[in-house]
Structures are given as C-alpha cells and as structure tokens.
Amino acid sequence: MRMKKTKSPDSGATLYSRIYAAVRKIPKGRVSTYGRIARLVKAPGPRVVGYAMAALPEGSSVPWQRVVNHKGEISLRKGGSGEIRQRRLLEAEGVEFKLRGRINLKIYGWPDP
DNA sequence: CTTTTGACGCGTA
DNA sequence: CTACGCGCCAAAA
Numbered sequence: 001m002r003m004k005k006t007k008s009p010d011s012g013a014t015l016y017s018r019i020y021a022a023v024r025k026i027p028k029g030r031v032s033t034y035g036r037i038a039r040l041v042k043a044p045g046p047r048v049v050g051y052a053m054a055a056l057p058e059g060s061s062v063p064w065q066r067v068v069n070h071k072g073e074i075s076l077r078k079g080g081s082g083e084i085r086q087r088r089l090l091e092a093e094g095v096e097f098k099l100r101g102r103i104n105l106k107i108y109g110w111p112d113p
Numbered sequence: 114c115t116t117t118t119g120a121c122g123c124g125t126a
Numbered sequence: 127c128t129a130c131g132c133g134c135c136a137a138a139a
Binding site: 069 | 120121
C-alpha cells in the first residue's frame with residue numbers, strides 16, 4: 001500500500017480502508033451499491049469504490065460480492081464468468097435475483113431507509 | 114512526466 | 127425502459 005499523502009487528510013484510515021470497512025458492515029442477505037458506500041465513506045467518487053473492489057484479492061475478508069451497481073445487478077470487468085460466481089454466492093446468502101440477474105434493491109438494498 | 118481506461122452515479126432528453 | 131454526457135479519482139501503460 002502506498003502511503004501517499006493526498007491533500008485530504010483522513011482521520012487515520014485510508015480511503016480504501018474505509019471502503020472495505022463499509023462493505024464489511026453489509027449484513028448478510030443484503031446488498032449495497034457503489035454510490036451508497038461512496039457516500040458512507042465520503043469517497044470523492046463512486047469509481048474509487050469500484051476500483052477498490054477490483055484491487056481486492058480473493059479470500060479477502062471483504063464481502064465485495066454484496067456490492068452491486070445502482071442498477072441492482074452485479075458489475076465486474078468484461079462480464080466474464082465471475083458474474084455467475086457472484087450470483088451463486090449471493091443466492092446462498094438469501095438474496096433473490098430477478099430476471100437478467102438483477103436484484104430488487106427495494107428489498108435487499110442496504111442501508112435500509 | 115502525460116494519456117487512457119475503469120467492478121459508477123446521476124441528471125436530462 | 128434506453129441513450130448521452132458530465133463529474134470524480136486512481137492505477138496502469
């Protein structure tokens with residue numbers, strides 16, 4: 001990790017750390033969106049959240065799978081087979097998928113109201 | 114050092 | 127519902 005000194009001094013935690021922490025807070029059987037987390041951690045942009053997820057290694061303690069885009073569907077690079085893997089994990093948690101692999105954020109969206 | 118791309122969100126048409 | 131554009135920042139080339 002690069003300890004780069006950005007002009008935004010955080011309260012000790014780095015931006016990525018906050019993102020990971022927020023994702024960890026997502027309850028089981030729920031999903032959140034990049035923008036939602038971006039605001040929770042005060043990220044400058046939702047892209048940074050997605051980028052942080054992409055940088056996550058497998059086996060990380062971060063349930064990045066619970067993070068979906070504002071459309072309610074799984075987003076990952078190139079729409080490869082990873083999408084299927086994610087979906088399977090979410091279904092195992094109790095998340096129900098609509099057609100086209102979309103999730104009803106109205107129900108599974110987090111945080112609630 | 115510069116340029117391009119990217120697990121995005123949202124307003125507006 | 128789709129389509130287009132803008133904004134935001136970081137990492138890779």
